[in-house]
Amino acid sequence: MDRLATLDLFVRIVDRGSFTAAAASCGVSRPVATATIKALESRLGVRLLQRSTRHVRPTVEGAAYYRRCIAILADLEDADRSVAGGVSGVLRVDVVGYLARTILLPALPDFLARHPALTVHLGEGERFVDLVREGVDCVVRAGMLTDSDMVARPLGVMEEATVASPEYLAQHGIPSTPEDLEGHQMIGFVSSRTGHPLPLEFTHGDKVIEVALPARLLVSGADTSVTAARMGFGLIQAPRYRFADDLREGTLIEVLADFPPTPTPFSVLYPSNKQLSPRVRIFIDWLVEIIKL
Template identity: 35%
Template sequence: MDKLSAYEAFTQSAETGSFVVAGRNLGISASAVGKAVARLEQRLDVRLFHRNTRNMTLTEEGRRFLERCRRIFEEVEAAEAELAQLSRTPKGRLRVSMPLVGMLLTPVMAEFMRAWPEVQLELDFNDRLVDIIEEGFDAVIRTGTPSDSRLMARNLGRFRMHIVAAPDYLAQHGTPQRPEDLEVHHCLHQRSPNTGKIRSWPLAPTDGARKLVLPERMSASAVDPLIELAVRGFGIACLPPFAIRRELAEGLLVPILTPWIEGMDQFHVLWPASRKVTPKLRAFIDFMAEHLRPGDVAAQQTD
Protein backbone atom coordinates (compact mmCIF):
# COMPACT_ATOMS: atom_id res chain seq x y z
CA MET A 1 0.00 0.00 0.00
CA ASP A 2 2.89 2.37 0.76
CA LYS A 3 4.29 1.71 -2.69
CA LEU A 4 0.95 2.35 -4.36
CA SER A 5 0.61 5.61 -2.43
CA ALA A 6 4.07 6.66 -3.56
CA TYR A 7 3.29 5.69 -7.15
CA GLU A 8 0.08 7.73 -6.95
CA ALA A 9 1.93 10.75 -5.56
CA PHE A 10 4.49 10.48 -8.38
CA THR A 11 1.83 10.01 -11.08
CA GLN A 12 -0.24 12.97 -9.91
CA SER A 13 2.89 15.15 -9.71
CA ALA A 14 3.99 14.12 -13.20
CA GLU A 15 0.56 14.75 -14.75
CA THR A 16 -0.06 18.08 -13.01
CA GLY A 17 3.54 19.36 -12.93
CA SER A 18 3.06 20.49 -9.34
CA PHE A 19 3.36 19.00 -5.86
CA VAL A 20 0.76 21.53 -4.69
CA VAL A 21 -1.87 20.47 -7.25
CA ALA A 22 -1.00 16.81 -6.75
CA GLY A 23 -1.50 17.17 -3.01
CA ARG A 24 -4.81 18.94 -3.53
CA ASN A 25 -6.00 16.10 -5.78
CA LEU A 26 -4.88 13.47 -3.28
CA GLY A 27 -6.12 15.29 -0.19
CA ILE A 28 -2.66 15.62 1.38
CA SER A 29 -0.13 18.42 1.73
CA ALA A 30 2.34 19.38 -0.97
CA SER A 31 5.12 18.60 1.51
CA ALA A 32 3.81 15.06 1.95
CA VAL A 33 3.76 14.59 -1.83
CA GLY A 34 7.31 15.89 -2.16
CA LYS A 35 8.56 13.58 0.59
CA ALA A 36 6.81 10.58 -0.97
CA VAL A 37 8.44 11.29 -4.32
CA ALA A 38 11.86 11.82 -2.67
CA ARG A 39 11.57 8.48 -0.82
CA LEU A 40 10.55 6.80 -4.08
CA GLU A 41 13.58 8.25 -5.88
CA GLN A 42 15.80 7.08 -3.01
CA ARG A 43 14.36 3.58 -3.07
CA LEU A 44 14.70 3.33 -6.86
CA ASP A 45 18.10 5.05 -6.82
CA VAL A 46 17.10 7.24 -9.75
CA ARG A 47 16.03 10.84 -10.29
CA LEU A 48 12.48 11.07 -11.61
CA PHE A 49 12.18 14.88 -11.95
CA HIS A 50 14.35 17.79 -12.97
CA ARG A 51 13.37 20.42 -10.35
CA ASN A 52 14.13 24.10 -9.97
CA THR A 53 12.44 27.06 -8.28
CA ARG A 54 10.07 27.66 -11.20
CA ASN A 55 8.98 24.27 -12.48
CA MET A 56 9.73 20.58 -12.66
CA THR A 57 9.94 18.23 -15.62
CA LEU A 58 10.27 14.49 -15.94
CA THR A 59 13.64 12.90 -16.59
CA GLU A 60 13.84 10.17 -19.21
CA GLU A 61 13.67 7.61 -16.39
CA GLY A 62 10.68 9.47 -14.98
CA ARG A 63 8.83 9.32 -18.32
CA ARG A 64 9.37 5.56 -18.55
CA PHE A 65 8.29 5.04 -14.95
CA LEU A 66 5.16 7.14 -15.52
CA GLU A 67 4.08 4.81 -18.33
CA ARG A 68 4.47 1.83 -15.99
CA CYS A 69 2.56 3.55 -13.20
CA ARG A 70 -0.32 4.36 -15.54
CA ARG A 71 -0.55 0.70 -16.50
CA ILE A 72 -0.57 -0.29 -12.83
CA PHE A 73 -3.45 2.05 -12.05
CA GLU A 74 -5.31 0.93 -15.16
CA GLU A 75 -5.08 -2.63 -13.84
CA VAL A 76 -6.27 -1.50 -10.41
CA GLU A 77 -9.16 0.36 -12.06
CA ALA A 78 -10.01 -2.70 -14.14
CA ALA A 79 -10.05 -4.87 -11.00
CA GLU A 80 -12.35 -2.39 -9.29
CA ALA A 81 -14.54 -2.29 -12.39
CA GLU A 82 -14.93 -6.06 -12.33
CA LEU A 83 -16.05 -5.91 -8.71
CA ALA A 84 -18.42 -3.05 -9.53
CA GLN A 85 -19.88 -5.19 -12.31
CA LEU A 86 -20.85 -7.73 -9.67
CA SER A 87 -22.96 -5.21 -7.80
CA ARG A 88 -24.27 -3.62 -11.04
CA THR A 89 -24.67 -0.35 -9.16
CA PRO A 90 -23.10 2.69 -10.89
CA LYS A 91 -20.83 4.32 -8.35
CA GLY A 92 -17.49 6.10 -8.04
CA ARG A 93 -15.76 9.01 -9.78
CA LEU A 94 -16.51 9.60 -13.48
CA ARG A 95 -14.18 12.00 -15.33
CA VAL A 96 -15.81 13.59 -18.38
CA SER A 97 -14.39 16.22 -20.73
CA MET A 98 -16.87 18.51 -22.47
CA PRO A 99 -16.61 21.45 -24.87
CA LEU A 100 -17.02 24.93 -23.37
CA VAL A 101 -20.48 25.14 -24.88
CA GLY A 102 -21.27 22.04 -22.84
CA MET A 103 -21.65 24.31 -19.80
CA LEU A 104 -25.09 25.06 -21.22
CA LEU A 105 -26.00 21.38 -20.83
CA THR A 106 -25.57 21.37 -17.05
CA PRO A 107 -29.33 20.85 -16.46
CA VAL A 108 -28.94 17.42 -18.07
CA MET A 109 -25.93 16.74 -15.84
CA ALA A 110 -28.01 17.70 -12.81
CA GLU A 111 -30.66 15.18 -13.87
CA PHE A 112 -27.99 12.50 -14.19
CA MET A 113 -26.67 13.27 -10.69
CA ARG A 114 -30.20 13.01 -9.33
CA ALA A 115 -30.72 9.67 -11.08
CA TRP A 116 -27.35 8.21 -9.98
CA PRO A 117 -26.38 9.84 -6.65
CA GLU A 118 -23.46 7.44 -6.03
CA VAL A 119 -21.63 8.58 -9.17
CA GLN A 120 -19.24 11.49 -8.56
CA LEU A 121 -19.06 13.58 -11.73
CA GLU A 122 -15.79 15.37 -12.46
CA LEU A 123 -16.40 17.65 -15.44
CA ASP A 124 -13.62 19.33 -17.41
CA PHE A 125 -14.81 22.10 -19.76
CA ASN A 126 -12.48 23.10 -22.60
CA ASP A 127 -12.34 23.12 -26.37
CA ARG A 128 -8.85 21.66 -26.80
CA LEU A 129 -8.44 18.21 -28.30
CA VAL A 130 -7.88 16.14 -25.16
CA ASP A 131 -6.24 12.72 -25.28
CA ILE A 132 -8.87 10.74 -23.41
CA ILE A 133 -6.57 7.73 -22.88
CA GLU A 134 -3.39 9.55 -21.86
CA GLU A 135 -5.20 12.07 -19.65
CA GLY A 136 -7.29 9.50 -17.87
CA PHE A 137 -10.81 10.58 -18.83
CA ASP A 138 -13.60 8.03 -18.71
CA ALA A 139 -15.44 9.76 -21.56
CA VAL A 140 -15.53 12.92 -23.63
CA ILE A 141 -18.46 14.70 -25.23
CA ARG A 142 -17.63 16.53 -28.45
CA THR A 143 -19.31 18.03 -31.47
CA GLY A 144 -18.45 16.92 -34.98
CA THR A 145 -17.58 13.54 -36.47
CA PRO A 146 -15.35 11.16 -34.44
CA SER A 147 -12.02 10.34 -36.10
CA ASP A 148 -9.97 8.49 -33.44
CA SER A 149 -10.00 4.74 -34.13
CA ARG A 150 -9.01 4.02 -30.51
CA LEU A 151 -12.38 5.29 -29.30
CA MET A 152 -15.91 3.98 -29.30
CA ALA A 153 -18.63 6.52 -30.07
CA ARG A 154 -22.34 7.00 -29.61
CA ASN A 155 -24.37 9.70 -31.31
CA LEU A 156 -26.20 11.86 -28.77
CA GLY A 157 -28.18 14.00 -31.17
CA ARG A 158 -28.03 16.47 -34.03
CA PHE A 159 -28.66 20.18 -34.20
CA ARG A 160 -28.74 23.01 -36.72
CA MET A 161 -27.20 26.38 -35.89
CA HIS A 162 -29.49 29.42 -35.63
CA ILE A 163 -28.76 32.92 -36.89
CA VAL A 164 -30.51 35.29 -34.51
CA ALA A 165 -30.96 38.93 -33.59
CA ALA A 166 -33.00 40.98 -31.14
CA PRO A 167 -36.30 42.46 -32.42
CA ASP A 168 -35.04 45.96 -31.58
CA TYR A 169 -31.93 45.46 -33.70
CA LEU A 170 -33.97 44.28 -36.67
CA ALA A 171 -36.42 47.16 -36.27
CA GLN A 172 -33.54 49.63 -36.40
CA HIS A 173 -31.33 47.99 -39.06
CA GLY A 174 -33.76 45.90 -41.09
CA THR A 175 -34.12 42.14 -41.41
CA PRO A 176 -31.70 40.36 -43.79
CA GLN A 177 -33.56 38.39 -46.45
CA ARG A 178 -30.57 36.73 -48.12
CA PRO A 179 -27.09 35.80 -46.82
CA GLU A 180 -25.40 38.64 -48.74
CA ASP A 181 -27.54 41.13 -46.81
CA LEU A 182 -25.41 40.33 -43.75
CA GLU A 183 -22.48 42.18 -45.30
CA VAL A 184 -23.98 45.50 -44.17
CA HIS A 185 -24.95 44.33 -40.68
CA HIS A 186 -23.17 44.09 -37.33
CA CYS A 187 -22.08 40.46 -36.95
CA LEU A 188 -21.06 38.92 -33.64
CA HIS A 189 -18.60 36.06 -34.19
CA GLN A 190 -17.22 33.15 -32.21
CA ARG A 191 -13.50 32.42 -32.37
CA SER A 192 -11.99 28.99 -31.89
CA PRO A 193 -10.13 28.86 -28.55
CA ASN A 194 -7.61 26.51 -30.18
CA THR A 195 -6.79 28.32 -33.43
CA GLY A 196 -8.07 31.84 -32.80
CA LYS A 197 -9.85 31.72 -36.15
CA ILE A 198 -13.41 32.96 -36.60
CA ARG A 199 -15.86 30.11 -37.06
CA SER A 200 -17.74 30.32 -40.33
CA TRP A 201 -21.52 30.56 -40.47
CA PRO A 202 -23.23 27.58 -42.17
CA LEU A 203 -24.94 29.53 -44.94
CA ALA A 204 -25.80 27.99 -48.29
CA PRO A 205 -24.16 29.72 -51.26
CA THR A 206 -26.41 32.15 -53.12
CA ASP A 207 -26.57 32.63 -56.86
CA GLY A 208 -23.08 33.11 -58.21
CA ALA A 209 -21.55 31.40 -55.18
CA ARG A 210 -19.71 34.60 -54.24
CA LYS A 211 -17.83 34.18 -50.99
CA LEU A 212 -19.44 36.19 -48.23
CA VAL A 213 -17.32 38.57 -46.17
CA LEU A 214 -19.20 39.14 -42.93
CA PRO A 215 -18.32 42.24 -40.89
CA GLU A 216 -16.83 41.62 -37.46
CA ARG A 217 -18.59 43.84 -34.92
CA MET A 218 -16.99 41.79 -32.15
CA SER A 219 -15.77 38.26 -31.48
CA ALA A 220 -15.41 36.01 -28.45
CA SER A 221 -14.17 32.49 -27.73
CA ALA A 222 -17.33 31.65 -25.72
CA VAL A 223 -21.01 31.93 -26.62
CA ASP A 224 -22.23 33.65 -23.43
CA PRO A 225 -21.07 37.18 -24.39
CA LEU A 226 -22.45 36.70 -27.92
CA ILE A 227 -25.88 35.84 -26.48
CA GLU A 228 -25.82 38.82 -24.11
CA LEU A 229 -24.78 41.31 -26.79
CA ALA A 230 -27.27 39.93 -29.31
CA VAL A 231 -30.10 40.26 -26.76
CA ARG A 232 -29.01 43.86 -26.08
CA GLY A 233 -29.29 44.65 -29.78
CA PHE A 234 -25.62 45.00 -30.69
CA GLY A 235 -25.77 42.69 -33.71
CA ILE A 236 -26.53 39.34 -35.30
CA ALA A 237 -25.05 36.07 -34.01
CA CYS A 238 -24.83 32.44 -35.11
CA LEU A 239 -25.52 30.21 -32.11
CA PRO A 240 -26.46 26.61 -31.24
CA PRO A 241 -30.17 26.20 -30.43
CA PHE A 242 -29.65 24.73 -26.96
CA ALA A 243 -27.73 27.87 -25.96
CA ILE A 244 -30.64 30.20 -26.69
CA ARG A 245 -33.78 28.18 -25.88
CA ARG A 246 -34.94 30.66 -23.23
CA GLU A 247 -34.16 33.72 -25.36
CA LEU A 248 -36.11 32.29 -28.30
CA ALA A 249 -39.04 31.22 -26.13
CA GLU A 250 -39.28 34.69 -24.54
CA GLY A 251 -38.89 36.53 -27.83
CA LEU A 252 -35.63 38.18 -26.78
CA LEU A 253 -34.06 36.78 -29.95
CA VAL A 254 -35.69 35.81 -33.23
CA PRO A 255 -34.28 33.49 -35.93
CA ILE A 256 -33.53 34.89 -39.38
CA LEU A 257 -32.34 33.44 -42.70
CA THR A 258 -33.53 29.97 -41.62
CA PRO A 259 -34.06 28.69 -45.21
CA TRP A 260 -30.43 29.51 -46.01
CA ILE A 261 -28.87 27.60 -43.11
CA GLU A 262 -27.37 24.28 -44.21
CA GLY A 263 -25.80 21.27 -42.58
CA MET A 264 -26.24 19.63 -39.22
CA ASP A 265 -23.81 19.35 -36.34
CA GLN A 266 -23.92 16.61 -33.77
CA PHE A 267 -22.83 15.58 -30.29
CA HIS A 268 -21.03 12.30 -29.59
CA VAL A 269 -19.91 10.65 -26.39
CA LEU A 270 -16.55 8.91 -26.84
CA TRP A 271 -14.76 6.40 -24.61
CA PRO A 272 -11.66 4.16 -24.95
CA ALA A 273 -12.33 0.98 -26.92
CA SER A 274 -9.62 -0.81 -24.93
CA ARG A 275 -11.39 -0.46 -21.58
CA LYS A 276 -14.34 -2.34 -20.18
CA VAL A 277 -17.47 -0.23 -19.94
CA THR A 278 -18.07 0.12 -16.21
CA PRO A 279 -21.60 0.45 -14.77
CA LYS A 280 -21.04 4.16 -14.07
CA LEU A 281 -19.89 4.79 -17.65
CA ARG A 282 -22.72 2.70 -19.14
CA ALA A 283 -25.22 4.62 -17.00
CA PHE A 284 -23.77 7.93 -18.24
CA ILE A 285 -23.76 6.92 -21.92
CA ASP A 286 -27.32 5.61 -21.80
CA PHE A 287 -28.60 8.60 -19.83
CA MET A 288 -27.04 11.13 -22.20
CA ALA A 289 -28.40 9.29 -25.25
CA GLU A 290 -31.88 9.27 -23.74
CA HIS A 291 -32.06 12.77 -22.29
CA LEU A 292 -29.77 15.01 -24.33
CA ARG A 293 -31.71 16.88 -27.01
CA PRO A 294 -29.26 19.46 -28.38
CA GLY A 295 -31.45 20.65 -31.24
CA ASP A 296 -34.88 20.72 -32.73
CA VAL A 297 -34.29 17.37 -34.43
CA ALA A 298 -34.75 14.35 -32.18
CA ALA A 299 -31.55 12.58 -31.22
CA GLN A 300 -30.70 9.56 -33.31
CA GLN A 301 -29.22 7.00 -30.95
CA THR A 302 -26.74 4.55 -32.37
CA ASP A 303 -24.01 2.47 -30.86
Protein backbone atom coordinates in the same frame (compact mmCIF):
# COMPACT_ATOMS: atom_id res chain seq x y z
CA MET B 1 3.08 5.71 2.18
CA ASP B 2 2.29 2.17 1.06
CA ARG B 3 3.27 1.07 -2.42
CA LEU B 4 -0.10 1.73 -4.07
CA ALA B 5 -0.30 5.20 -2.55
CA THR B 6 3.23 5.84 -3.81
CA LEU B 7 2.24 4.76 -7.33
CA ASP B 8 -0.79 7.05 -7.18
CA LEU B 9 1.38 9.96 -6.03
CA PHE B 10 3.90 9.33 -8.81
CA VAL B 11 1.16 9.27 -11.47
CA ARG B 12 -0.32 12.51 -10.17
CA ILE B 13 3.08 14.22 -10.22
CA VAL B 14 3.56 13.25 -13.87
CA ASP B 15 -0.02 14.23 -14.74
CA ARG B 16 0.17 17.64 -13.10
CA GLY B 17 3.86 18.34 -13.70
CA SER B 18 4.12 19.53 -10.11
CA PHE B 19 5.05 18.05 -6.73
CA THR B 20 2.99 20.71 -4.95
CA ALA B 21 -0.23 20.11 -6.92
CA ALA B 22 0.11 16.33 -6.71
CA ALA B 23 0.80 16.43 -2.96
CA ALA B 24 -2.27 18.60 -2.38
CA SER B 25 -4.48 16.24 -4.38
CA CYS B 26 -3.21 13.30 -2.30
CA GLY B 27 -3.66 15.15 0.99
CA VAL B 28 0.04 15.14 1.94
CA SER B 29 2.64 17.87 2.27
CA ARG B 30 5.20 18.75 -0.39
CA PRO B 31 8.12 17.45 1.77
CA VAL B 32 6.34 14.11 2.24
CA ALA B 33 5.77 13.82 -1.51
CA THR B 34 9.41 14.66 -2.26
CA ALA B 35 10.69 12.14 0.29
CA THR B 36 8.35 9.44 -1.02
CA ILE B 37 9.55 9.81 -4.61
CA LYS B 38 13.19 9.90 -3.54
CA ALA B 39 12.64 6.65 -1.65
CA LEU B 40 10.93 5.13 -4.70
CA GLU B 41 13.81 6.12 -6.98
CA SER B 42 16.30 4.76 -4.49
CA ARG B 43 14.47 1.43 -4.27
CA LEU B 44 14.26 1.11 -8.07
CA GLY B 45 17.79 2.36 -8.64
CA VAL B 46 16.74 4.76 -11.44
CA ARG B 47 15.77 8.39 -11.73
CA LEU B 48 12.11 8.68 -12.61
CA LEU B 49 11.59 12.45 -12.72
CA GLN B 50 13.51 15.34 -14.23
CA ARG B 51 12.99 18.37 -12.01
CA SER B 52 13.32 22.02 -13.04
CA THR B 53 12.31 25.28 -11.43
CA ARG B 54 9.07 25.41 -13.41
CA HIS B 55 8.09 21.88 -14.27
CA VAL B 56 8.56 18.20 -13.50
CA ARG B 57 8.85 15.72 -16.37
CA PRO B 58 9.40 11.97 -16.41
CA THR B 59 12.71 10.56 -17.62
CA VAL B 60 12.66 7.82 -20.24
CA GLU B 61 12.55 5.25 -17.43
CA GLY B 62 9.95 7.35 -15.63
CA ALA B 63 7.68 7.47 -18.67
CA ALA B 64 7.80 3.68 -19.01
CA TYR B 65 7.12 3.29 -15.28
CA TYR B 66 4.23 5.77 -15.52
CA ARG B 67 2.52 3.70 -18.22
CA ARG B 68 2.75 0.59 -16.07
CA CYS B 69 1.50 2.48 -13.02
CA ILE B 70 -1.65 3.82 -14.68
CA ALA B 71 -2.46 0.31 -15.95
CA ILE B 72 -2.01 -1.12 -12.44
CA LEU B 73 -4.17 1.56 -10.84
CA ALA B 74 -6.88 1.13 -13.48
CA ASP B 75 -6.88 -2.66 -12.94
CA LEU B 76 -7.18 -2.08 -9.20
CA GLU B 77 -10.15 0.22 -9.72
CA ASP B 78 -11.78 -2.39 -11.96
CA ALA B 79 -11.19 -5.05 -9.30
CA ASP B 80 -12.73 -2.87 -6.60
CA ARG B 81 -15.71 -2.17 -8.82
CA SER B 82 -16.30 -5.86 -9.56
CA VAL B 83 -16.42 -6.64 -5.83
CA ALA B 84 -18.28 -3.53 -4.69
CA GLY B 85 -20.80 -3.78 -7.53
CA GLY B 86 -20.31 -0.30 -8.92
CA VAL B 87 -18.01 2.65 -9.53
CA SER B 88 -17.04 5.03 -6.76
CA GLY B 89 -15.03 8.20 -6.21
CA VAL B 90 -15.20 11.59 -7.92
CA LEU B 91 -15.76 12.02 -11.66
CA ARG B 92 -14.53 15.42 -12.84
CA VAL B 93 -16.23 16.63 -16.01
CA ASP B 94 -16.08 20.00 -17.78
CA VAL B 95 -19.08 20.92 -19.94
CA VAL B 96 -20.26 24.00 -21.81
CA GLY B 97 -22.61 25.70 -19.35
CA TYR B 98 -25.80 25.63 -21.41
CA LEU B 99 -25.35 21.95 -22.22
CA ALA B 100 -24.82 21.24 -18.54
CA ARG B 101 -28.00 23.02 -17.52
CA THR B 102 -30.32 21.88 -20.32
CA ILE B 103 -29.17 18.35 -21.14
CA LEU B 104 -26.99 16.88 -18.39
CA LEU B 105 -28.59 18.18 -15.20
CA PRO B 106 -32.17 17.04 -16.00
CA ALA B 107 -30.91 13.48 -16.60
CA LEU B 108 -28.25 13.44 -13.86
CA PRO B 109 -30.49 12.15 -11.01
CA ASP B 110 -30.98 8.88 -12.89
CA PHE B 111 -27.22 8.56 -13.49
CA LEU B 112 -26.44 9.14 -9.81
CA ALA B 113 -29.16 6.70 -8.77
CA ARG B 114 -27.51 4.02 -10.91
CA HIS B 115 -24.13 4.72 -9.27
CA PRO B 116 -24.75 5.68 -5.63
CA ALA B 117 -21.06 5.62 -4.67
CA LEU B 118 -20.09 8.09 -7.41
CA THR B 119 -19.80 11.87 -7.03
CA VAL B 120 -19.83 14.15 -10.10
CA HIS B 121 -17.81 17.37 -10.09
CA LEU B 122 -19.38 19.35 -12.93
CA GLY B 123 -17.33 22.28 -14.21
CA GLU B 124 -18.69 24.76 -16.73
CA GLY B 125 -16.54 26.36 -19.38
CA GLU B 126 -15.82 26.92 -23.04
CA ARG B 127 -12.07 27.47 -22.80
CA PHE B 128 -9.43 24.89 -23.62
CA VAL B 129 -8.87 22.65 -20.60
CA ASP B 130 -5.59 20.87 -19.89
CA LEU B 131 -7.26 17.71 -18.65
CA VAL B 132 -4.16 16.07 -17.24
CA ARG B 133 -2.72 19.15 -15.54
CA GLU B 134 -6.07 20.23 -14.07
CA GLY B 135 -7.14 16.77 -12.96
CA VAL B 136 -10.26 16.70 -15.19
CA ASP B 137 -11.39 13.25 -16.37
CA CYS B 138 -13.14 14.36 -19.56
CA VAL B 139 -14.75 17.34 -21.29
CA VAL B 140 -17.84 17.69 -23.44
CA ARG B 141 -17.32 20.14 -26.28
CA ALA B 142 -18.90 21.34 -29.51
CA GLY B 143 -17.00 22.18 -32.67
CA MET B 144 -14.18 20.81 -34.78
CA LEU B 145 -11.48 19.10 -32.74
CA THR B 146 -7.80 19.38 -33.59
CA ASP B 147 -6.03 18.32 -30.38
CA SER B 148 -4.18 15.09 -31.21
CA ASP B 149 -3.42 14.48 -27.52
CA MET B 150 -7.08 13.73 -26.85
CA VAL B 151 -9.35 10.85 -27.75
CA ALA B 152 -12.68 12.17 -29.06
CA ARG B 153 -15.87 10.11 -28.89
CA PRO B 154 -18.47 11.64 -31.24
CA LEU B 155 -21.89 12.14 -29.68
CA GLY B 156 -23.69 13.56 -32.70
CA VAL B 157 -24.12 16.84 -34.55
CA MET B 158 -26.13 19.91 -33.66
CA GLU B 159 -28.13 21.87 -36.22
CA GLU B 160 -27.27 25.57 -36.17
CA ALA B 161 -29.36 28.64 -36.91
CA THR B 162 -28.87 32.34 -37.63
CA VAL B 163 -30.99 34.58 -35.40
CA ALA B 164 -31.51 38.17 -34.31
CA SER B 165 -34.00 40.12 -32.23
CA PRO B 166 -37.20 41.59 -33.72
CA GLU B 167 -35.93 45.08 -32.86
CA TYR B 168 -32.65 44.55 -34.69
CA LEU B 169 -34.41 43.20 -37.78
CA ALA B 170 -36.89 46.08 -37.75
CA GLN B 171 -33.95 48.48 -37.92
CA HIS B 172 -31.71 46.61 -40.38
CA GLY B 173 -34.16 44.58 -42.44
CA ILE B 174 -34.66 40.84 -42.89
CA PRO B 175 -32.09 39.35 -45.31
CA SER B 176 -33.26 36.84 -47.90
CA THR B 177 -29.78 35.70 -49.03
CA PRO B 178 -26.25 36.10 -47.65
CA GLU B 179 -25.74 38.83 -50.27
CA ASP B 180 -28.36 40.90 -48.44
CA LEU B 181 -26.18 41.17 -45.33
CA GLU B 182 -24.47 44.39 -46.39
CA GLY B 183 -25.21 46.97 -43.72
CA HIS B 184 -25.85 44.32 -41.06
CA GLN B 185 -23.81 43.68 -37.92
CA MET B 186 -22.90 40.51 -36.10
CA ILE B 187 -22.05 39.82 -32.49
CA GLY B 188 -18.44 38.70 -32.77
CA PHE B 189 -17.87 35.39 -31.02
CA VAL B 190 -14.14 35.22 -30.27
CA SER B 191 -12.53 31.83 -30.88
CA SER B 192 -10.62 30.50 -27.86
CA ARG B 193 -8.11 28.96 -30.28
CA THR B 194 -7.35 31.93 -32.55
CA GLY B 195 -8.36 34.91 -30.42
CA HIS B 196 -10.29 36.34 -33.39
CA PRO B 197 -14.05 36.57 -34.01
CA LEU B 198 -15.53 33.77 -36.09
CA PRO B 199 -17.21 34.73 -39.37
CA LEU B 200 -20.82 33.83 -40.03
CA GLU B 201 -21.16 30.69 -42.12
CA PHE B 202 -23.88 29.77 -44.60
CA THR B 203 -24.40 26.73 -46.82
CA HIS B 204 -25.99 26.66 -50.27
CA GLY B 205 -26.00 23.16 -51.70
CA ASP B 206 -22.42 21.91 -51.40
CA LYS B 207 -21.04 25.43 -51.14
CA VAL B 208 -20.04 27.05 -47.83
CA ILE B 209 -20.11 30.86 -47.70
CA GLU B 210 -18.27 32.76 -44.97
CA VAL B 211 -19.30 36.33 -44.17
CA ALA B 212 -17.37 38.52 -41.73
CA LEU B 213 -19.68 41.35 -40.75
CA PRO B 214 -18.73 44.40 -38.68
CA ALA B 215 -19.04 43.75 -34.95
CA ARG B 216 -19.44 46.49 -32.35
CA LEU B 217 -19.55 43.85 -29.60
CA LEU B 218 -17.10 40.96 -29.18
CA VAL B 219 -17.86 38.16 -26.70
CA SER B 220 -16.18 34.94 -25.63
CA GLY B 221 -19.14 33.32 -23.88
CA ALA B 222 -22.05 31.62 -25.64
CA ASP B 223 -24.59 32.65 -23.00
CA THR B 224 -23.48 36.27 -23.32
CA SER B 225 -23.86 36.15 -27.09
CA VAL B 226 -27.46 34.95 -26.81
CA THR B 227 -28.30 37.65 -24.27
CA ALA B 228 -26.68 40.27 -26.52
CA ALA B 229 -28.74 39.02 -29.49
CA ARG B 230 -31.95 39.42 -27.48
CA MET B 231 -30.87 43.01 -26.76
CA GLY B 232 -30.47 43.78 -30.46
CA PHE B 233 -26.67 43.94 -30.83
CA GLY B 234 -26.65 41.93 -34.05
CA LEU B 235 -26.86 38.55 -35.75
CA ILE B 236 -25.49 35.39 -34.13
CA GLN B 237 -25.16 31.75 -35.09
CA ALA B 238 -25.29 28.92 -32.57
CA PRO B 239 -26.83 25.46 -32.13
CA ARG B 240 -30.59 25.61 -32.60
CA TYR B 241 -31.33 24.02 -29.22
CA ARG B 242 -30.01 27.16 -27.51
CA PHE B 243 -32.80 29.21 -29.12
CA ALA B 244 -35.74 26.85 -28.65
CA ASP B 245 -37.51 29.00 -26.06
CA ASP B 246 -36.60 32.29 -27.77
CA LEU B 247 -37.88 31.13 -31.16
CA ARG B 248 -41.09 29.86 -29.62
CA GLU B 249 -41.65 33.08 -27.65
CA GLY B 250 -40.56 35.40 -30.45
CA THR B 251 -37.70 37.06 -28.55
CA LEU B 252 -35.40 35.89 -31.36
CA ILE B 253 -36.26 35.31 -35.00
CA GLU B 254 -34.48 32.94 -37.37
CA VAL B 255 -33.25 34.39 -40.65
CA LEU B 256 -31.70 32.85 -43.77
CA ALA B 257 -33.18 29.45 -42.91
CA ASP B 258 -32.55 28.35 -46.52
CA PHE B 259 -28.82 28.99 -45.98
CA PRO B 260 -28.14 27.21 -42.66
CA PRO B 261 -24.70 27.10 -41.03
CA THR B 262 -22.94 23.75 -41.20
CA PRO B 263 -23.94 21.44 -38.31
CA THR B 264 -21.63 21.45 -35.31
CA PRO B 265 -20.13 18.13 -34.14
CA PHE B 266 -20.53 17.31 -30.47
CA SER B 267 -17.96 15.12 -28.67
CA VAL B 268 -16.59 13.96 -25.35
CA LEU B 269 -12.80 14.06 -25.00
CA TYR B 270 -10.40 12.34 -22.64
CA PRO B 271 -6.58 11.99 -22.51
CA SER B 272 -5.08 9.56 -24.98
CA ASN B 273 -2.14 8.71 -22.73
CA LYS B 274 -4.26 7.34 -19.91
CA GLN B 275 -6.17 4.10 -19.65
CA LEU B 276 -9.89 4.81 -19.69
CA SER B 277 -11.15 4.53 -16.11
CA PRO B 278 -14.44 2.80 -15.26
CA ARG B 279 -15.87 6.14 -14.10
CA VAL B 280 -15.22 7.79 -17.46
CA ARG B 281 -16.37 4.72 -19.37
CA ILE B 282 -19.79 4.56 -17.73
CA PHE B 283 -20.20 8.34 -18.04
CA ILE B 284 -19.50 8.25 -21.79
CA ASP B 285 -21.91 5.34 -22.26
CA TRP B 286 -24.55 7.35 -20.38
CA LEU B 287 -23.94 10.43 -22.56
CA VAL B 288 -24.49 8.36 -25.70
CA GLU B 289 -27.70 7.06 -24.17
CA ILE B 290 -29.24 10.43 -23.18
CA ILE B 291 -28.10 12.75 -25.95
CA LYS B 292 -30.49 12.76 -28.86
CA LEU B 293 -29.54 15.77 -30.96
